[in-house]
Amino acid sequence: MKYYIIALLLSFTALAEGQVKQGSLQVGSQFPVMEPIKLLSGGVLDLQSSQSKVIILEFFDTYCTSCIASMPKLKALQKSMDGKIEIYMLTYQDKNTIENFYKKNKFLQEKKAILPTIVADTVLHQMFPHQSVPHSVWIYKGLVQAITHADYVKEKYLTDLLLKGKIDVPVKDDFKQLPTFNRESAITNSDKSILGTVILSGYDSTLTQVSGLNINKDSVGNVSVYFNNMDIFGAYTSLWTKIKKPTYLLLPQRIVWNVRDSSRYFYDEMSSKSYQEWIRENGISYKRTQFGQQSEAGWAELILHDLNTMLGLQVQWTNKERLCLVLKRKNKRITRIVRQGDKIKKVESTSGLMFVLDFSGQYPPAIDEVEEKINLELSTYKNLDELNTILDSYGLELVLENRSIEVLEFKEIIN
Incomplete structure (x- = not known):
């Protein structure tokens, strides 16, 4: 892993291992013998008789939009693997909730994407504790082979597991403890004058993904500000919100890329790579530790300066002429029309209308x-x-008219 460092002294402390809940299973654990598990459809899942297949337990709930959106892809994947894998949706929610949800969800009905589902589960949730969904557990030949983000449930990884009997993919661990920084450990016997450190690294698999501006202060006045495993675009934009309150959505037309390859900075949903694969190649982690307090805006300005310096970037707000959708007042008498119906959208101001238009993504x-x-x-x-x-x-x-509007420019200033 490459590191860019500005500090009088750089020191790493040991990272605390994530707390493992008692009774939980880890990658490599033998899956215990269980009675067949009843499915919502009336069938059963017998893990003991399915050891020749890869079993994917996909933890979800009805509040997780990405979980629901992924179900057609998962069903298509299961079909393409020709009986070599079985995918089961798994939730703590009760039978009535899931039955009603599946019945009323037009997306799943139209896509014919409903998968076998385990409802009202407590046992498997205790075996595989997590804090976020989707949460994917891979079982093959009686072993827990992987615990991953849903992004990794792909044919190429499943094929590797079937061919090799094992797989090397990042573990999704929602209980991993964040690393701590002990300032005293950074001060050597020969130099007691260390005032602070700044560390910028690429993606670090030992760190839990934490976005935005995070501030920790200890009892003696040391302050650490950090983010872990963020995309560069997201890091800059989240910091700028602490300095400059957003008054509009940052549409693609408001971004200027004067860089050789913008895909290093921003994840494109049309990419052939999943987000988790992409972020492991392009994510960055940052930590500044020093004495003294700052406002959030003050910290953000310091971090932006560090990022610009170490990444060789100049990221700034400027003005460019762009084709825009401009709201104007017409020179005519206002005619009030009372509209009725279930599909009436009420907006309380013209600025609210601007948000609706920007949020739709259909207009300049x-x-x-x-x-x-x-x-x-x-x-x-x-x-x-x-x-x-x-x-x-x-x-x-x-x-539709041209206007000079604010844009955020990313410019590379070093080769």
Whole structure:
């Protein structure tokens, strides 16, 4: 792993091992003999008679949108593996909750993506404790072969396991303790003048993924600010929010990439790699330790300076001309129309309308040149013309025009 260091002295302390809950199973553990497990559909899962297949236990709940979104892919994967794997959804929620959810979920019904499901589970949750879902457990030949993020449930990894009988993938451990930094351990007998350290590294598998600006202070005044295993774009934007309060969504049109390869900085959902695979190649971790307090904005400015220096970047807000969707007041009498129906969207101001438009991702950046607190009732619209028909009754109009707007520029300044 490559490290970029600014410090009078760099010292690492031993990392605490993650606390293991009593009775839980780890990678390599023998899976215990169990009675067949009842499935929602009425069948059973008999793990003892399925040792020739890879069994994936996919922990989920109905609040996890990414879990639900992944089910069509998981079902297609199971079909493509031609009986060599079996995937089971697994939840603590009761039978009625899941039955009603599956029945009413149009996405799963249309995709025909409902997988065999274990409901009201407590036993397997105790064996495989976790704090976030999706949470994937791989069982093969009676052993726990892997515990991973759902991103790793792919044909290439499953094929490796079937061919080799084992697999080397990162372990998802939601209970791993964060490392601690002991300032005294960083001060040698020959030099007691250390005032602080700054450490920037690539992805570090020993660290739990922690985003944003995190601040810890000990009893004697040492302060540590850090983030772990973030993408570079996310690190910069989260820090900037501490300095400059966002007033709009940061759409792609508001980002300028003056870099050789933007895929190093920002994860593209169209990438052939899963996010977990990508972040292990491109993520960064940062930690600054020193005496003294700062405001959040002050810490953010210090960290941004460190990142710019060590990554060879200049990241700044500037203005560029862009095609925008501009809201204007029309010179006409306002005609109030009472709209009724279940699909009426109510917006309390023109700035709220700008957020709705930006959030949809269907239009250029929305610019509010009216800036009024006005109650807007928007019926369903399919395009800009239909939306303008609705806005006409309020004396408003959206037009496509160029404007000079704020953009965040990423510029590489070293080779």
